[in-house]
Amino acid sequence: MKLRAPAVPLITVDPYFSVWSMADRLTDDEPRHWTGKPNTIEGTAVIDGTPYAFLGRPEGLPAMVQTDRTIDALTTACAFEAAGVRLTAEFTTPLLPQDLELLSRPLTYLSLKAVSLDGASHIVELRVRASEELCLNERGQMPVVTAAVDAAPDVHTMRMGSEGQPVLAVSGDDVRIDWGYFYLSVKGPEASVTAETAETTETMTFLSARAVLNTAVEEEALFAFSYDDGMSLIYFGKQRPAYWKRDGQTMEQVIAAAYEEYEALRESCRLFAEQLTADATRAGGEKYAELLSLAWRQVLGAHKLSVDENGEVLYISKECFSNGCAATVDVSYPSIPLFLLYNPELVKGMARPIFRYLEEGTWPYDYAPHDAGQYPHLNGQWYSYGTDPTYQMPVEECGNMILMLAAVSAAEGNSDFANRHMPLLRQWAEYLIGHGTDPENQLCTDDFAGHLAHNCNLSLKAIMAIGAFSIFCIQNGDADGAERYRAIAQNMAAQWIGMADNGDGSFRLAFDQPGTFSMKYNMVWDKVLGLNLFPRYVMCSEFGSYRRRMQKYGLPLDSRKDYTKSDWLLWVGTMAPSREEFEEFIEPLWAAYHASPSRVPMTDWYSTVTSLQIGFQNRTVQGGLFMKLLDDAGVCRFFR
Numbered sequence: 001m002k003l004r005a006p007a008v009p010l011i012t013v014d015p016y017f018s019v020w021s022m023a024d025r026l027t028d029d030e031p032r033h034w035t036g037k038p039n040t041i042e043g044t045a046v047i048d049g050t051p052y053a054f055l056g057r058p059e060g061l062p063a064m065v066q067t068d069r070t071i072d073a074l075t076t077a078c079a080f081e082a083a084g085v086r087l088t089a090e091f092t093t094p095l096l097p098q099d100l101e102l103l104s105r106p107l108t109y110l111s112l113k114a115v116s117l118d119g120a121s122h123i124v125e126l127r128v129r130a131s132e133e134l135c136l137n138e139r140g141q142m143p144v145v146t147a148a149v150d151a152a153p154d155v156h157t158m159r160m161g162s163e164g165q166p167v168l169a170v171s172g173d174d175v176r177i178d179w180g181y182f183y184l185s186v187k188g189p190e191a192s193v194t195a196e197t198a199e200t201t202e203t204m205t206f207l208s209a210r211a212v213l214n215t216a217v218e219e220e221a222l223f224a225f226s227y228d229d230g231m232s233l234i235y236f237g238k239q240r241p242a243y244w245k246r247d248g249q250t251m252e253q254v255i256a257a258a259y260e261e262y263e264a265l266r267e268s269c270r271l272f273a274e275q276l277t278a279d280a281t282r283a284g285g286e287k288y289a290e291l292l293s294l295a296w297r298q299v300l301g302a303h304k305l306s307v308d309e310n311g312e313v314l315y316i317s318k319e320c321f322s323n324g325c326a327a328t329v330d331v332s333y334p335s336i337p338l339f340l341l342y343n344p345e346l347v348k349g350m351a352r353p354i355f356r357y358l359e360e361g362t363w364p365y366d367y368a369p370h371d372a373g374q375y376p377h378l379n380g381q382w383y384s385y386g387t388d389p390t391y392q393m394p395v396e397e398c399g400n401m402i403l404m405l406a407a408v409s410a411a412e413g414n415s416d417f418a419n420r421h422m423p424l425l426r427q428w429a430e431y432l433i434g435h436g437t438d439p440e441n442q443l444c445t446d447d448f449a450g451h452l453a454h455n456c457n458l459s460l461k462a463i464m465a466i467g468a469f470s471i472f473c474i475q476n477g478d479a480d481g482a483e484r485y486r487a488i489a490q491n492m493a494a495q496w497i498g499m500a501d502n503g504d505g506s507f508r509l510a511f512d513q514p515g516t517f518s519m520k521y522n523m524v525w526d527k528v529l530g531l532n533l534f535p536r537y538v539m540c541s542e543f544g545s546y547r548r549r550m551q552k553y554g555l556p557l558d559s560r561k562d563y564t565k566s567d568w569l570l571w572v573g574t575m576a577p578s579r580e581e582f583e584e585f586i587e588p589l590w591a592a593y594h595a596s597p598s599r600v601p602m603t604d605w606y607s608t609v610t611s612l613q614i615g616f617q618n619r620t621v622q623g624g625l626f627m628k629l630l631d632d633a634g635v636c637r638f639f640r
Contacts, residue, residue: 001071003290004594007034007601008069008076010041010091011108012301014242015318015375016177017227018618019134022599026078026089027063030056034302034320034601034618035174038139040131040204041225045114047083047124054080054087055128072273073296084118085215094265095300096272097342100313102265104243104305107226107258109266114213121216128186128223129196129208135161135182135227137175144205146195149183152256157185158193158207159228159251168234171374171382173324180229184209185255188221224258226251232304233316233326234377236356243305243313283632285583287590292629294593295622298601299338302620304376308352315349318375320618325382326375327353329368330393330445333400334567335623336407337630344408348417351404353378355421365389367431368397368424395436396444398428399461403525406468410529410638415475422472429469429485436462437492438499438511446518446568448605448614449560454511456500460522463492467531471638486533493533506545507538509558517549518558521571528574528631530639543575546585551608553592555585563614566592566604567624574628582628 004024010031011019019039023029026043033039043055045064053061064080064087071077075092090111096102114124132144142164149157161181168179184193188211196206211221228251231239244254258265273293280289306314317332319325332350339346353372357380363369370393374382384391402425409415418425439462441453452458467489473482500507502514509516520542526534546555554564555572569589576582592606598613605616630636 001069001290001293003287003294003590005071005294006593006596006599006603008071009093009297009301009601010076011225012093012095012297013106013108013227014232014304015302015320016229017106017134018301019225020601025063025066026055027053027057027066033133033176035176036600037133037174037176038131039133041134042127042129043089044127045080045082045085045087045124046127047085048122050083052082054078054089071294073276073293074269074273081117083122084116084120085122085124086115086117087124088113092266092269093297093301094269095297096268097300097339097346100243100305100345103300105254105258106228106242106244107224107254109258109262110223110225111266112211112213112221112223113219114215116215121214124213124215125210126188126213126221127208127210128184129206130182130184130225132160132205133176135177135180137178139204140202141178146205146207148193149252149255151185151252152259154191155185155187155255155259156191156193156209157183157252157255158195159183160195160205160207167231168239168376171324171377173319173321175324177227177229180227181251182207183224183226183228183251183255185224185226185259186211186221187259189213189219191221222259222262224255226255226258232306232376233314234379235306235308235314235353236360236379238309240306240308240314243307246307246311279633280629284579284586284628288583288586288628291586291590291593291625295602295625296338298618299335299620299623302618305349308356312352313345313349314352315346316353316375316378317350317620319371320620321616322619323383324374325371326378327372328383329354329370329397329400331619331621333404334571334621336404337626338623340407340411340635341626341630341633344411347404347408351401354401355424357381358424365392365394366427367392367394368401368428370397391443393443393445395432395439395442395458395462398431399436399465399522401425402428402432402465403461403468406465406471407525407529407636409471409475410636413475415472418472419476425469425472429466432462432466433488436466437495446557446565448563449558452510454513456496456508456511457518457520457522459492459496459500459511460520463489463496463533464522464525464529464531466492467533468525468529471529489531489533497534497538504545505541507542509560516559517545519546519555519564519568519572521568524571524574524627524631528627528636530637532639539575540577543572543577543581546572550588552588553595553606553611554588554608556608562607562609563605564608565621566602566606567621570625571627574631
């Protein structure tokens with residue numbers, strides 16, 4: 001990967017178990033939670049009796065020279081050299097999307113191998129130690145307890161967790177887990193795991209694993225980091241476990257299976273990553289492929305996979321560094337291109353909490369809500385502290401929900417899931433018919449610069465959703481309904497052109513603001529679903545107008561500010577008439593991540609002038625980067 005990742009994924013399991021290196025070399029900084037708080041993990045190689053650091057910053061140790069780093073969708077691999085030895089380290093989280101058991105498995109591998117560079121035989125003692133920060137919100141928050149675990153033959157394991165175990169006691173954004181148990185495992189020559197107390201700036205408890213390699217023999221030490229949170233979510237008053245625990249599986253069984261399956265999974269991960277790279281390169285070039293590879297673990301690792309009381313899949317996103325909302329509709333919506341490509345069942349898992357909330361009967365409006373809670377508590381909308389009408393997003397969320405389910409129906413070839421919720425979907429479609437042509441002053445997902453009446457892009461969302469509603473009708477044999485919704489959408493599209501036209505090939509930010517512009521990302525569904533509600537020239541001329549608005553690091557979101565959103569950049573990029581124009585359009589996004597001094601997991605909100613993060617990091621919306629690949633695959637093109 002030529003891209004200098006702003007942050008490097010190491011452990012990417014869920015919003016709590018998420019550890020990154022936010023530096024160019026693994027020894028330049030200590031590993032951190034995605035929030036930036038320390039999640040100290042240290043790696044030491046004692047070569048012929050002399051210790052060197054290869055991960056984190058063990059106090060007083062010289063660092064091995066990092067000579068290489070590669071990142072693909074599922075693995076981060078680094079190479080280090082010192083004292084005549086090359087050490088390779090591979091962090092792999094097997095987030096394979098069609099295997100829900102694996103997708104939920106809370107475990108990341110670290111494979112370590114050592115070879116001689118000078119022809120001599122070397123003894124390399126490898127030590128990996130992980131701090132209490134992995135199982136506490138803050139170091140020293142409360143005492144921790146440790147215990148040895150019998151997981152599998154020749155696999156040495158210990159666990160560590162808070163003494164108090166306040167299970168699911170709090171919700172929030174910049175908050176880490178303080179219940180459940182972190183596990184450190186190792187298998188290899190002379191392997192062992194111990195617990196120790198260390199004096200740093202304060203006293204901390206560590207789990208420390210070791211193995212000893214001889215470079216004269218081809219050997220490997222396989223470490224594993226895993227986490228059993230016991231209970232993962234509060235789902236409308238009841239605690240729910242992670243998907244992997246649904247049938248009573250234990251952490252010991254997970255660790256045993258993970259070690260037994262390692263070689264096969266490693267190969268599966270390699271093949272998946274290679275295929276993703278090849279597909280993305282063919283669709284949008286090498287830089288596009290690198291963006292998707294970097295986004296993969298971030299997107300999946302910011303969700304939690306669970307099941308409801310009926311055994312149906314729940315796929316809960318956390319709105320990271322925004323407000324911590326759970327199952328946010330306008331966060332799910334931009335993320336779905338990835339999941340429509342690889343497993344549409346996960347899109348259903350995003351939608352189920354919203355429908356469940358509405359079944360509770362406490363939502364007072366005839367339009368869709370914004371979210372279902374604040375992670376990890378899903379008891380009803382959290383944003384605006386519930387139901388304050390000033391902060392609702394009526395057109396935004398109605399359009400999002402219809403388009404999400406229409407895309408699932410197109411991808412799967414049936415509307416079975418949508419049909420379970422058809423009265424609500426029809427209600428929302430009718431709301432859009434009444435309010436979507438020229439939306440009143442209401443909040444939308446991009447109102448960073450303030451609320452906006454007569455929002456042209458918001459009107460586009462309504463038009464696309466009404467047109468997409470005809471998919472349900474066609475799949476259910478309702479020809480009259482399909483004709484009605486499609487005709488309404490076409491009529492609204494014709495009105496939109498007349499009201500939004502700037503007269504120079506571009507279209508306005510707001511109907512009453514001539515000379516303004518915005519990214520018309522919602523229009524992409526006209527192409528991806530094959531709706532064809534707009535004449536072809538509208539999309540082409542709008543996209544063509546972006547060239548003169550382009551800044552060094554991308555196209556601004558609209559004419560009010562110079563910041564942008566990465567997900568929407570890829571959506572409008574997908575509207576490009578050719579692959580060459582697409583590559584040219586998204587190159588500044590690649591450059592922004594490559595150059596940004598904001599060392600955080602991919603921010604989706606940044607300055608197009610400086611590449612600095614404005615806000616947000618580690619959000620699932622980076623699944624939207626897959627829109628070009630989704631379009632090229634034709635998975636959702638219903639009207640062909």
